Amino acid sequence: MNTINKNNSTHSQRNAVSEEHNAVSEGRNTAIEVSNLQFSYTKESPPIIDIKAWQVSQGEHVFLSGPSGSGKSTLLNLLCGTLTPTQGDIALLAQPFSALSNRQRDKFRARNIGVVFQQFNLIPYLSVAQNINAAVYFASTNVSKTASDAKLRHLLDKLQLPSHVLHAKADALSIGQQQRVAIARALINDPQLLIVDEPTSALDTDARDSFMSLLKDVAGESTMIFVSHDKAMESYFDRHCSMSELSPSTNHIKTRGDEATKAQERA
């Protein structure tokens, strides 16, 4: 909360992006609030991310675009808490997320953030039910098994997945089924924040439209950050943010992201 107060006090310094956002999100609580955020993989290297201020309101669906290597996934990792900012603050759902301990961040992420990966990234040797229930287990919520099972079946119905796939191994599913199971896993704990990282990059236009309709339908009131380099998808979202606007100082060299990737691999 201190972080939020501090950020409020520095409201006048926010850039044009956040001002535009304020108009859109009037009347809503803030889901994501980023201030003076900097991140670099090594002490010597220049920052990959340098965002003065950025806000996303609760329930807002934001499209985040940028070319490959612009720092999109790094920003998502920072929002997930799998990376720690070099400098600055991130507040999620009114919690000083970047100030939490690693363990607290893991728990917060498990309970409040759903993630859909680019490659869907199901654990191949686990069944569909085990993949989804793993997310329930790590969230350590007090939801009963009956309620959790009911929620799972409801999600499968909504995602048009037959119930027999529950017992199938993840790697035995088609790409489309894997995609929907990944969404079910991301939503099983009713996350308030949904982070989706380029899930449509391998899909044709029809499949992409079908996927987006489904995602928007099941995401409901969750706040969503959807990352893609395909600007044609902008129309599905409440707002579009580009990495070049969010982090202008780090996006003037196109190859920096590649360096970042290498640095991350080294780390």
Added chain:
Amino acid sequence: MLSTIAIESLKRRKTTAILTLLSITISISLLLCVDIIRTQVKTSFTRTVSGVDLIVGAPSGQLNLLLSSVFNIGTPTKGIEYKSIAALQSNKQVSWLIPLSLGDTHRGFRVVGTTNSFFDHFKYGDMQSLEMAAGSTFTQPLSTVIGADIAKSLGYKVGDKIIISHGLGSVSFNNHDDHPFTISGIVKKTGTPVDKAVYVTLQGLEEAHTGPKHSPTSMLGRKSADKANEHEHEHDEHTKEHAVYNSEAFTPESVSVVMLGLKHRVTALQLQYQINQSKKEPLMAILPGMALAELWQIMGNVESLLLGLSGLIVICALIGLATMLLATMRERYQEIAVLRTIGAGPFTLLLLIQIEAMLLTIVSAALSLGLVAGLMSALKPWLSSTYGLFLSSPLFGQSSVIIILLILGCTYLVSLFPAVAAYRRGLHAGLNANS
């Protein structure tokens, strides 16, 4: 859930997991086998004889005397003359005396010449007396009492006649065919070398070697009236003549070994000293407990070495386990990233890898216990017939539990290497870094 993930992960890598499981199972089995044999040999040793305070024989060495008299192994010592035996018998400290005459065999089993005092006074295990499974002790000079294993393996029953052979070889060309012994009794199973021995009367044994000699003087000091010199094998007549046969009444010229029971055990050391210092006939008296301890010390060194080597083999197998887990780490980076983003902390990843390692070791240990139990059960007859090792229950004791716990501890330690690798990876794992 973590154990489910660990089990499914191992099932996914089943070929390497099974090979690792096999190597750990074999190494734990080896270690358990060595430990069981070590423990059982020790138990077998200590239960072989009890209640005997001194063993007296010709001077030959403590171990030789012990092995030949108690374990029926090795070459018996030169005999003790009757006058020395009589002197021992008349000693005020001596409560009872068992003479043993060694050196013959029956179809590979040792023949021991003795008297009924053996069945009265010899004790094994926790001061257990010998009991008859069938028949009775010696009833006439050419009576024999056989051990349970002999009765079972050779199919003998009370009343059968057997021929003993001169010498200790399993095949002898010098059989005492004209002196068949009649089985008067079968000793109940003891789990000691008694089960594999043929007990005959001193009188019968001496007659078989030298011809008949009718008890001139009792070893117990009684005089015998009968000093006939003719040797006639009219065993039925013997039985009729001696309704209750007194095997102690016969006086042998010499015996191989004498076991002594004392009125007061505290005098054992004193009597041992007296016997060893005797100037009439050079004799050697040993305390069975001390001799057993010395024998065990020699055996114990070899078995400690074997135990150490087996332990090293287990360590190698566990390092193999850690190597297997480390080798699979690269292909698990994506899995680690996924687990991290759905809420698993780095410590959870560390725990997951350790659970996998522990699972493999626990399954291996369970398989090993089953394998060793089966193996020992199958080899039980062979171990007892070839090595005189009598396996007793329980097969797995405290030391087996300690070994399993130590192995689990070692598994925990060696699995730290891949587990820490997963932990470190978990610290940096995130979404695909392709931005």
